[in-house]
Amino acid sequence: MPELPEVETVARLIRPHVSGRRVEAVEVAWKRTLGGITPQAFERGLVGRRILGVERRAKYLVMPLDSGAAIVCHLRMTGRLHAEPRGWDAGKFWKVRLALDSGRDLVFIDVRKFGRFELVRDPAARLAELGPEPLSPEFTAETLHSGLGARSRALKPLLLDQSFLAGLGNIYVDESLFRARLHPLANSRRVNAEQATLLHREIRAVLSEAIEREGSSFDTFYRTPEGNPGSFQHQFRVYGRGGEPCRDCGATIVRSVVGQRGTHTCPRCQPRPRRPSRRPSR
DNA sequence: AGCTACTCCTGGTAGC
């Protein structure tokens, strides 16, 4: 599922085809992708407008328009964006298509229909609830430590909370926690400064390495806009490796469920901080 | 405040 590195890859690859282009026509195949406005209003706000650029904020793609509004797109689970020559066969799952004045179409494809391709009048307001960008200078070991200490939550759900830190999803949280040797259920308030510094470093390292490898592809879904899979899945240390040996210590990677999410940990590298009280010891 | 459950979706897969 696209997280920050995958969205960054999409932004980089479609930018040359989309930046500066004018929208000539709009087609909508699934209204709910628009997030509430009618296809008529969507079309009125887009046709004739110029797309000024392609940016990424957290897991959102933001395409500001010369009107002051912006396209705000979230790929969610299975969304894909392509900028292809007109007439390109987008298959049967395309949801929104913008004809650009370059002769290319910007096409949003989404099998599971969770994704959004919205026209937003005030993009800053729309994205105001998002927390810091993990790769920005504003995100420091100190701000992470103080943020963790200000809450009392299990680490994994907190790191998935986009208002706390914006851009991580299930895969990169599991990988970051493993590399920082922290358990997903550890209480955020108990993370000390040294652990926070390590977690901060590993979050940034995992994301940077994944961007270098154009994201992670392990099923039929995520592909770059050029149609290629990413390659960071080969670097996974725990995600999707339940039952396999830990590459660091050889212990068997455990798959569990935390906050309704599949969760992967090494029981030796990431020991639980306390015994689970609901499970009586034999 | 923080948790759990539920919703939205459907291709892929396991089991029979």
Next chain:
DNA sequence: TGCTACCAGGAGTAGC
């Protein structure tokens, strides 16, 4: 082969 049941999960929301 063809059927059914279940799974994956980001984000929003409701309820406790």
